[in-house]
Amino acid sequence: MNRKRQVADEPLVVEEGSAEPGSAPRRGFLAGIGAVAAAGLALVAPLWSGVRVALDPLGRSSGEADLIPVAKLAAIPDDGIPHKFRVVTDRVDAWNTHRQLPVGAVYLRRSGDSVEALNVVCPHAGCFVNVAADRSRFVCPCHKSSFDLSGAVNDPASPSPRDMDTLDVEIRGDDVWVRFQNFLPGRAEKEPVA
Amino acid sequence: MTPQPPPGDSALSIPRLLDWLDHRTGYRRLLRLALVESIPGGAKWRYVWGSTLTFAIVVQFITGIALWAAYSPNAQGAWESVYYIENVMAGGWMLRGIHHYMAHATMVLLVLHLMQVVVAGAYKAPREVNFWFGVALLHLVLGLLLTGYLLPWDQKGYWATKVTTSIASITPLIGPALQEVLVGGPDYGHLTLTRFFALHAGILPGALIALIAAHVYLFRRHGVTTGGLRAQMDGSGPGDAVEGEEGGDPDAAPTRVSTGQFWPDQALRDAVACLAVMAAVLYLVIRSGGAPLGAPADASEPFAAARPEWYFMFLFQWLKYFPAGTEIIGALVIPGVVVTLVALMPFAGKWRLGHRFNLGFTGAVLAGIGLLTLQAYIQDGADPDFVAAHEAAEADAARAAELAAGPDGIPPTGALTLLRNDPLTQGPRLFAERCASCHSYDGHDGLGGELAEAPTAADLAGFASREWLAGLLDPDRVATPEYFGGTAFARGRMVRMVQSRLAGLDDAGRADLAKVVKALSAEAALPHQAEADEAERAEIAEGAELLSAEGIGCTECHEWRGTVERSLGPVLTGFGSREWLEAFIRDASHPRFYGERNDRMPAFGPDEILSEVEIGLLVGWLRGGGVGGHSVTAEGLELVRHAAQP
Ligand code: FES
Numbered sequence: 084m085n086r087k088r089q090v091a092d093e094p095l096v097v098e099e100g101s102a103e104p105g106s107a108p109r110r111g112f113l114a115g116i117g118a119v120a121a122a123g124l125a126l127v128a129p130l131w132s133g134v135r136v137a138l139d140p141l142g143r144s145s146g147e148a149d150l151i152p153v154a155k156l157a158a159i160p161d162d163g164i165p166h167k168f169r170v171v172t173d174r175v176d177a178w179n180t181h182r183q184l185p186v187g188a189v190y191l192r193r194s195g196d197s198v199e200a201l202n203v204v205c206p207h208a209g210c211f212v213n214v215a216a217d218r219s220r221f222v223c224p225c226h227k228s229s230f231d232l233s234g235a236v237n238d239p240a241s242p243s244p245r246d247m248d249t250l251d252v253e254i255r256g257d258d259v260w261v262r263f264q265n266f267l268p269g270r271a272e273k274e275p276v277a
Numbered sequence: 278m279t280p281q282p283p284p285g286d287s288a289l290s291i292p293r294l295l296d297w298l299d300h301r302t303g304y305r306r307l308l309r310l311a312l313v314e315s316i317p318g319g320a321k322w323r324y325v326w327g328s329t330l331t332f333a334i335v336v337q338f339i340t341g342i343a344l345w346a347a348y349s350p351n352a353q354g355a356w357e358s359v360y361y362i363e364n365v366m367a368g369g370w371m372l373r374g375i376h377h378y379m380a381h382a383t384m385v386l387l388v389l390h391l392m393q394v395v396v397a398g399a400y401k402a403p404r405e406v407n408f409w410f411g412v413a414l415l416h417l418v419l420g421l422l423l424t425g426y427l428l429p430w431d432q433k434g435y436w437a438t439k440v441t442t443s444i445a446s447i448t449p450l451i452g453p454a455l456q457e458v459l460v461g462g463p464d465y466g467h468l469t470l471t472r473f474f475a476l477h478a479g480i481l482p483g484a485l486i487a488l489i490a491a492h493v494y495l496f497r498r499h500g501v502t503t504g505g506l507r508a509q510m511d512g513s514g515p516g517d518a519v520e521g522e523e524g525g526d527p528d529a530a531p532t533r534v535s536t537g538q539f540w541p542d543q544a545l546r547d548a549v550a551c552l553a554v555m556a557a558v559l560y561l562v563i564r565s566g567g568a569p570l571g572a573p574a575d576a577s578e579p580f581a582a583a584r585p586e587w588y589f590m591f592l593f594q595w596l597k598y599f600p601a602g603t604e605i606i607g608a609l610v611i612p613g614v615v616v617t618l619v620a621l622m623p624f625a626g627k628w629r630l631g632h633r634f635n636l637g638f639t640g641a642v643l644a645g646i647g648l649l650t651l652q653a654y655i656q657d658g659a660d661p662d663f664v665a666a667h668e669a670a671e672a673d674a675a676r677a678a679e680l681a682a683g684p685d686g687i688p689p690t691g692a693l694t695l696l697r698n699d700p701l702t703q704g705p706r707l708f709a710e711r712c713a714s715c716h717s718y719d720g721h722d723g724l725g726g727e728l729a730e731a732p733t734a735a736d737l738a739g740f741a742s743r744e745w746l747a748g749l750l751d752p753d754r755v756a757t758p759e760y761f762g763g764t765a766f767a768r769g770r771m772v773r774m775v776q777s778r779l780a781g782l783d784d785a786g787r788a789d790l791a792k793v794v795k796a797l798s799a800e801a802a803l804p805h806q807a808e809a810d811e812a813e814r815a816e817i818a819e820g821a822e823l824l825s826a827e828g829i830g831c832t833e834c835h836e837w838r839g840t841v842e843r844s845l846g847p848v849l850t851g852f853g854s855r856e857w858l859e860a861f862i863r864d865a866s867h868p869r870f871y872g873e874r875n876d877r878m879p880a881f882g883p884d885e886i887l888s889e890v891e892i893g894l895l896v897g898w899l900r901g902g903g904v905g906g907h908s909v910t911a912e913g914l915e916l917v918r919h920a921a922q923p
Pocket of ligand 1: 206228243
């Protein structure tokens with residue numbers, strides 16, 4: 084044990100010696116640069132790979148949103164009132180692939196044979212918008228944005244920067260297909276989440 | 278590590294051992310540096326706040342690491358593991374409770390600490406840098422609170438955090454990228470949890486340790502602030518290994534009037550204060566039996582009770598005042614300006630009235646925050662929709678926990694599967710969406726909401742129970758909106774029969790009718806009526822005979838046990854049973870039910886308005902029982918009833 088300690092102590096003494104006044108300052112400067120450069124270089128790979136992984140989601144686009152069958156036409160009462168339907172589809176969540184998972188919801192509003200679809204997510208900050216109790220409008224339970232039944236902002240005090248997000252609808256036979264997409268919150272334009 | 282006995286002395290003793298240790302480590306000097314600190318004016322109670330704050334953070338580390346050892350950050354495991362910690366693991370509720378309430382305590386202590394620093398002018402030279410460290414620490418703690426709120430992956434944390442990440446996305450230029458990196462993709466999922474967890478348990482605590490070390494070191498370098506009549510800055514945390522090297526610091530010397538010592542006078546006060554903080558936290562933990570856990574997060578399930586914890590409520594409320602296009606001002610610009618002004622306090626303090634300005638500014642900001650917080654709670658309290666949503670959230674949370682504790686446990690697909698297959702959870706929702714445009718349920722829409730229009734079909738609360746059937750066969754009630762009042766049957770044969778023939782029954786006839794009711798209701802085999810059905814088998818058997826008795830005569834129009842004179846109404850055999858009810862909902866126009874006399878009841882099955890699973894869930898709920906043979910506990914029923922109350 085004693086020997087070990089001595090061995091550990093020795094280089095320290097040597098180092099102190101090399102830095103003593105009188106040795107070339109230029110050499111010391113270069114050694115300093117060298118130390119910083121070597122240490123920095125040694126950290127490049129771990130930092131680079133760490134940052135790469137942290138930023139990995141940026142490179143991944145979920146691709147174009149597909150049309151998804153959401154409801155039967157007959158299931159939407161022809162009453163001009165928005166009705167809530169779950170969107171159930173396959174979903175890849177990192178390392179898992181889920182079959183038929185509820186991934187969100189839409190409001191479907193039918194008049195005759197035409198159907199309008201709105202994403203339930205509030206364009207302000209992402210809360211789930213409700214139909215008001217009297218079914219005359221939508222109201223967001225968070226910061227009280229108010230929308231008419233077509234999804235348009237109907238109260239200038241609403242914090243929502245845009246109308247509720249409409250989604251493409253296609254009616255194929257008895258089925259209502261919706262292009263289910265989420266959009267970036269908090270901005271006036273409708274920009275799909277990548 | 279056995280000490281090497283010095284030559285000539287083989288005796289081992291504790292002092293010798295410590296001497297050896299000190300020789301090898303120099304720990305005594307370190308200890309001295311940590312504990313020997315003169316406190317001008319002597320030890321004081323008002324110096325305890327910094328220590329309590331350090332203590333609170335130490336508690337968070339202890340409990341946090343213990344929680345870490347049981348927590349699983351993934352979308353199908355986070356809620357489940359937290360449920361397991363809270364409800365199954367020995368002492369888990371207390372561990373989570375302490376971590377939860379100590380987080381609240383940390384926030385309170387931080388604000389007190391900050392106020393004390395500002396009041397004492399302890400931000401002034403030479404303490405500017407330490408003040409900035411303090412401000413940075415405040416942000417780290419806020420970050421920890423924010424990231425911690427999502428980790429249980431319950432509805433509350435999920436929806437509240439969505440608001441937060443949405444706000445991150447409006448940051449100019451980098452907003453969308455920032456949101457994506459934070460969330461780990463376009464949608465919330467596994468990676469959102471792994472990232473928030475890495476922030477909560479790794480990055481932020483690491484930064485916190487480094488900053489606290491620097492903060493305490495600088496504090497020891499400068500000593501407590503002695504500001505004449507003013508209150509003074511608090512004492513330091515005891516024994517932080519980080520401090521020490523600069524014990525005999527030159528610029529600290531002038532401020533020190535050696536009149537008291539940290540050890541043991543101030544240390545005792547600090548320790549007592551820490552104990553008091555712990556006692557307060559334990560009181561909260563025991564009073565609430567742990568920390569709250571909502572229902573598991575579900576992107577497809579509305580959550581109208583999305584609110585942050587109280588310490589972020591002011592921001593939540595604040596955002597309401599920024600109409601379209603100005604959100605960025607409220608969410609980023611103004612908070613940024615406030616924080617910058619706080620950080621500039623040391624410079625403002627140099628100005629003649631600077632300290633007063635700083636005091637006024639801090640006071641105004643805190644008052645504003647207090648006011649906004651108060652307003653948020655007052656508005657929510659006065660909003661019946663919020664109150665109902667809050668109660669429904671609590672009922673869902675309790676139901677989720679009840680299902681998780683149920684005989685089947687939690688499947689690998691997560692607790693959401695349980696809720697999605699639970700009639701008591703899904704039934705009312707399906708009813709509200711698909712049935713409540715015509716039917717009511719105990720006068721409401723199934724979820725306790727008001728009906729948009731007057732119901733045009735029967736109220737289905739307690740369908741096929743004795744009470745419900747007794748009402749149906751009551752001449753005074755059959756034609757009310759509760760039963761056939763709103764339908765085409767209001768003037769139909771059934772109503773006429775009840776109002777004429779049954780109204781004319783004498784006492785004996787009415788007693789018979791009561792037995793008929795029991796017999797019919799027994800057909801449904803309702804779980805909550807099982808005891809009564811079992812106890813009154815004789816009467817039920819009698820009633821079954823009386824269905825065709827003269828004066829009652831159901832079998833004139835309804836088939837019963839294969840007999841009917843002329844089938845005009847629904848078959849009564851198996852009335853209200855699961856099979857009967859499912860078939861009825863599938864297609865009420867089937868000859869077994871109303872046939873072509875059906876009035877507006879959609880063919881939910883053939884038209885695929887409801888899936889088979891949904892019909893099963895709806896029927897399970899209407900009959901007050903579970904799917905797949907599990908009957909639901911009375912407690913569970915109570916919960917749903919409670920949730921359904923307006
Ligand atoms: S999230 Fe809807 S108003 Fe803020």
